[in-house]
Amino acid sequence: MKKDILAVFGIVLILAVLINGTHIQSVDEYYLTHIDDITPESETVTLSIRCDAVLQHYDELDPALRSEEFVPPDGVILPPTKYVLREGDTVFQILDRAVRSNRIQMEFQGAEENPFGSVYIQGIHYLYEFSCGPLSGWMYRVDGEFPHYGCSRYKLHDGQNIEWIYTCDLGQDAGALWMGGEE
Amino acid sequence: MMKHIAAGLICLVLFFGLISPVSAAEDAPDPLSIAQGIIDWKKSDVGSSPDGDLLCDAFLELAGSTAGDWYPVGLSRLGKTDNYAGYLAVLRDRVEERYRQPGKLSAAKATEWHRIILAVLAAGGDPTAFGRDENGQPINLVADGAYDRGKTTPLGRQGINGWIWGLIALDGKRYETPADAHDTREDMIGEILSRQLPDGGWSLGGGVSDPDLTAMAVQALAPYENGEIAVGQDVHGAVDRALVCLSDLQLPTGDFKSWGTQNAESTDQVIIALCSLGIDPLTDPRFIKNGSTLLDGVLRYRQPDGGFAHSFEYDPENPTARPGESNSMAGEQTLLAMAALWRQQNGMRTLYDFRPEEGTGSGEAAYFSDEDKQTVDALPQNLTTEQYVTVTTLLDRLEQSPDFAEKEAYRQKLTAAKETIEAIQEEIDSLNARIREKLYPFERISLRDRKTVNAILARYDALAEYDRAKIEHWEDVIKAKTQIDGLLRGLVIGVVLGTVAVLLAVSLICRIRQKKRRRAREMEELAARFSEENGA
Numbered sequence: 001m002k003k004d005i006l007a008v009f010g011i012v013l014i015l016a017v018l019i020n021g022t023h024i025q026s027v028d029e030y031y032l033t034h035i036d037d038i039t040p041e042s043e044t045v046t047l048s049i050r051c052d053a054v055l056q057h058y059d060e061l062d063p064a065l066r067s068e069e070f071v072p073p074d075g076v077i078l079p080p081t082k083y084v085l086r087e088g089d090t091v092f093q094i095l096d097r098a099v100r101s102n103r104i105q106m107e108f109q110g111a112e113e114n115p116f117g118s119v120y121i122q123g124i125h126y127l128y129e130f131s132c133g134p135l136s137g138w139m140y141r142v143d144g145e146f147p148h149y150g151c152s153r154y155k156l157h158d159g160q161n162i163e164w165i166y167t168c169d170l171g172q173d174a175g176a177l178w179m180g181g182e183e
Numbered sequence: 184m185m186k187h188i189a190a191g192l193i194c195l196v197l198f199f200g201l202i203s204p205v206s207a208a209e210d211a212p213d214p215l216s217i218a219q220g221i222i223d224w225k226k227s228d229v230g231s232s233p234d235g236d237l238l239c240d241a242f243l244e245l246a247g248s249t250a251g252d253w254y255p256v257g258l259s260r261l262g263k264t265d266n267y268a269g270y271l272a273v274l275r276d277r278v279e280e281r282y283r284q285p286g287k288l289s290a291a292k293a294t295e296w297h298r299i300i301l302a303v304l305a306a307g308g309d310p311t312a313f314g315r316d317e318n319g320q321p322i323n324l325v326a327d328g329a330y331d332r333g334k335t336t337p338l339g340r341q342g343i344n345g346w347i348w349g350l351i352a353l354d355g356k357r358y359e360t361p362a363d364a365h366d367t368r369e370d371m372i373g374e375i376l377s378r379q380l381p382d383g384g385w386s387l388g389g390g391v392s393d394p395d396l397t398a399m400a401v402q403a404l405a406p407y408e409n410g411e412i413a414v415g416q417d418v419h420g421a422v423d424r425a426l427v428c429l430s431d432l433q434l435p436t437g438d439f440k441s442w443g444t445q446n447a448e449s450t451d452q453v454i455i456a457l458c459s460l461g462i463d464p465l466t467d468p469r470f471i472k473n474g475s476t477l478l479d480g481v482l483r484y485r486q487p488d489g490g491f492a493h494s495f496e497y498d499p500e501n502p503t504a505r506p507g508e509s510n511s512m513a514g515e516q517t518l519l520a521m522a523a524l525w526r527q528q529n530g531m532r533t534l535y536d537f538r539p540e541e542g543t544g545s546g547e548a549a550y551f552s553d554e555d556k557q558t559v560d561a562l563p564q565n566l567t568t569e570q571y572v573t574v575t576t577l578l579d580r581l582e583q584s585p586d587f588a589e590k591e592a593y594r595q596k597l598t599a600a601k602e603t604i605e606a607i608q609e610e611i612d613s614l615n616a617r618i619r620e621k622l623y624p625f626e627r628i629s630l631r632d633r634k635t636v637n638a639i640l641a642r643y644d645a646l647a648e649y650d651r652a653k654i655e656h657w658e659d660v661i662k663a664k665t666q667i668d669g670l671l672r673g674l675v676i677g678v679v680l681g682t683v684a685v686l687l688a689v690s691l692i693c694r695i696r697q698k699k700r701r702r703a704r705e706m707e708e709l710a711a712r713f714s715e716e717n718g719a
Contacts, residue, residue: 007691014684022676025669033666036625100656101624113248115512130291134342135388148444170388 036084036097043085043158047098049078051127051166053136053173060133060168070126077125078102080161091140091162092119092152099124111152118150127166135170146171214521214528217482218261220489221518224509225254228490238266240572246270247277250511252302257518259305260534261525267306268549272579273572274302279314282322292341296328297348304355304537311358329353333365339374342387343396346374350403355537357406369414372407375400376421383424384432394432394439398452401425402535405459422460429453430469437472437480446494447484447513450477451520458523459533465524478524481517491517551577551584551593559593566603567647568611574600607646611653614642618656622663630674633667640664 025033038044052075054061065071083094092108099106107128109120121138122128129137140151141163147154156162165174222237231239238255243266245251252274258265278299281288288295300310303324312321329349332338338345350371353360360367378385384392385400404425407418432439439449454477457464464470464477484492490509523534531540555577562570578597581590621635622628628636639660643651651657 004691004694007687007694011684011687011691014680014687017680018677018684021673022680023669023673024676029665029669032662033669035662096656100619100622100659103619103623109248113245113250115250115253115510115515117511128291130341134340134345148442172388 035086036101038082038084044082045085045089045094045156045158045160045162046080046082047078047094047162047164048076048080049095049098049104049124049164050075051077051125053166053168054127054132056173057132057136057168060136062131065126065131077104085156085158089156090152091142091154091156092121092150094156094162095121095140095151095164111150114150116150117153119152120150121164124164124166132166132168136166136168138164139167139171139174140164141174146174212482214524215261217485218257218518218521218525220485221491221514221521222258222263224486224488224490225511225514227488228509228511236266236269238270240269243269243273243572243576246273247281247299249298252298253515253519255302256305257515257522259307260519260522266576268580269572269576271303271306271308272576274299274306275308275314275579276575278322278324279316282314282316287327291336293328293332293336293338293345294341294348296324296332297352300324300328300352300355301535301537310352310355325353325355325358329358330360330364330366338366338371343375343378343385343400344387346371346378347396347399347403350375351399351535354403354406355535357538368407369416372404372414372416372418375403376416376418379421379424380428382431383421383426383428385425392428392432393441394429394449395441395452397425397429397432398449398456401429401456402452402459405456405533406536408460426469429456433470433472433477434480435473435475436483437475437477438483439480444494447481447491448493448516450480451516453477454481454520455523455534458527459535461527461533463527481520484513484517490514549580549583551581551587551590555580556589556593559596562596562600565647566600566607567649568604568608568653569649570600571604571608574604607650610642610646611650614639614646615653615655617642618654618660622659625659625663625666628663628666630667630670632663633671636660636663636667 051071054071055073055075058066058071061071078098081098083098085094096106098104104125105123106121106125107123109122111117111119114120121140123131124138127138139146140154142154142156143161165171167174223233226233226235226237229237229239229242231237231242237258242251242254255265255267255270259267278288288299303310303313310324311326313324314322316322327335329338329352332345332349338349349366350368353368353371375385379400380386380389380392382392384394384397386393386396401422404418404422407414407416408422410419433453434440434445436445437450438445438447439453440446441449453470454464457467457470457477470477481491484494486492486509488509491513492508493510493513519534526532526534532538558573559577562574566574574597578594578601581593581597584590617639621632621639643654643657643660646654654660
């Protein structure tokens with residue numbers, strides 16, 4: 001009788017484990033695979049990628065790119081999305097992680113190949129510098145301000161909002177007047 | 184928080200402290216010693232020894248990029264000996280490789296050609312026959328990047344820069360344009376002149392004149408200003424107005440502000456522009472403000488390590504932007520400005536005029552030395568991309584060297600090594616592409632991806648350590664592997680536990696049945712005994 005009770009108890013226990021899931025991880029493994037999960041304690045930043053300006057300058061766009069495949073009709077390549085901020089993250093690192101996880105094409109020039117000593121974003125979503133006229137290219141804005149230096153030099157902190165914007169006139173369409181020297 | 188504010192204040196004090204001109208009190212140093220300071224700083228920056236070449240293997244990795252091509256120009260125009268042959272070999276290889284891509288050097292930027300043309304000229308190469316394309320034809324950078332660029336993409340696709348630098352590159356050796364050229368000199372000059380603003384300057388997008396672009400436009404127009412090359416346009420008047428504009432833009436400290444930032448490079452470009460016109464930048468009264476010359480303006484940015492800072496404007500929100508620290512671009516442009524000054528003071532041709540100087544011979548012939556043979560013999564059995572620069576430069580020197588007994592053997596060895604390294608580079612590129620394609624988004628990683636991820640791991644393990652460092656986001660592969668291992672472990676545990684549960688259940692049922700049967704038998708026996716007793 002005692003044995004039977006033990007067996008029944010064992011079955012119930014195993015069923016409970018099976019229902020709960022058998023995905024057992026060490027602490028390190030858990031940390032590694034959940035590094036980008038947003039929890040109430042995580043520090044996060046928001047990132048978006050837009051190319052609205054191209055829609056207004058469609059006649060200047062490289063004819064090979066005149067398709068919804070490259071220029072979404074609403075200009076949104078990535079809507080505002082939250083990302084976990086890791087220690088020491090720069091604007092470039094967040095962008096790099098975001099385009100990878102969303103499988104968005106991106107090409108950049110590494111900081112060592114660039115005399116500014118910062119990563120330079122050449123193209124996102126097949127839209128490159130000069131794809132839409134001689135004053136076009138990618139710019140970034142953090143909390144509404146256009147920094148005067150490269151994206152791999154901008155260290156982020158909790159709650160900041162990063163916007164990558166494709167400009168067709170050196171940023172004036174996006175409100176960056178300093179690029180034209182009109183500060 | 185207080186700590187941060189205090190740290191910020193200290194930084195501010197430091198940066199403002201640096202603004203006070205370090206060298207104003209001393210006699211103005213000569214261009215050559217300023218240039219030497221930059222070269223020494225750059226050598227330590229790339230990890231070369233003070234007596235070694237600046238164009239060392241680590242530097243040559245940058246050949247063909249904006250960070251790599253201006254230092255060789257500055258060095259050569261200052262008459263410095265360095266590893267130009269090695270630089271040319273790597274640059275040629277890179278150009279040939281890029282010519283196999285659809286946009287060749289760049290889809291939109293003709294200035295990629297222009298910069299490389301000037302660098303090839305500076306290093307002693309011929310940009311009209313630089314390497315070979317896929318069909319074995321010599322690559323003519325001057326045709327493809329300057330006068331015939333318009334046959335594929337307009338020179339001005341990237342704006343005014345394309346016209347200015349196209350003209351400077353075309354005039355590097357006063358190249359003739361053929362009769363069927365898409366753009367002639369006159370066309371380029373016309374495009375530049377048509378974009379001059381009412382105040383005499385130039386800018387990227389119209390509007391406010393920019394000192395850098397204005398100075399660069401003057402550099403491009405300079406050969407036409409004195410009528411050396413006749414064109415039917417008023418270049419002289421345009422340059423005069425440009426100089427008035429530049430003089431107006433100069434700040435009381437001798438330097439300039441561009442794109443809202445007071446910086447070193449704008450001043451460098453103005454020095455180069457004045458030298459290209461034959462004007463002495465140190466004495467022309469139009470360019471001395473409050474006693475500060477253009478050189479004083481540049482020297483404000485000199486750092487104790489000999490290098491130059493881009494600017495001092497400090498953003499307390501973002502200290503990592505590191506103003507007031509020696510910077511590669513400020514260094515290279517100041518190096519060019521010092522070369523322009525030094526050449527002017529020594530009666531030599533202007534900075535971008537690469538026609539032979541009076542009375543100079545050609546460089547010495549390449550020679551494949553015993554030391555080179557030893558380097559080839561000492562190449563590691565397992566090659567990595569780390570040997571790319573060495574193998575490329577040695578192969579080039581071998582090809583140019585006079586014949587010797589083992590030349591063919593060394594050629595075969597080096598060619599095989601080059602092919603191996605190219606194959607490794609292809610593997611690195613393909614592995615990077617595979618990771619990008621297969622791993623994301625992570626939420627969709629499942630047990631079905633196990634084979635893919637394991638294959639990626641196996642390919643990574645097959646690479647040498649140096650090459651592994653070129654795999655991007657390797658941590659993501661580890662993460663995927665861990666995720667899949669976790670899923671697999673869960674599956675195994677589930678199956679094992681499930682089997683145990685089934686076994687337990689079966690044995691329990693058997694026991695219950697057995698018990699039932701035994702009890703039935705006992706009952707029968709009991710009944711039999713009972714009936715026996717009754718019957719007895």
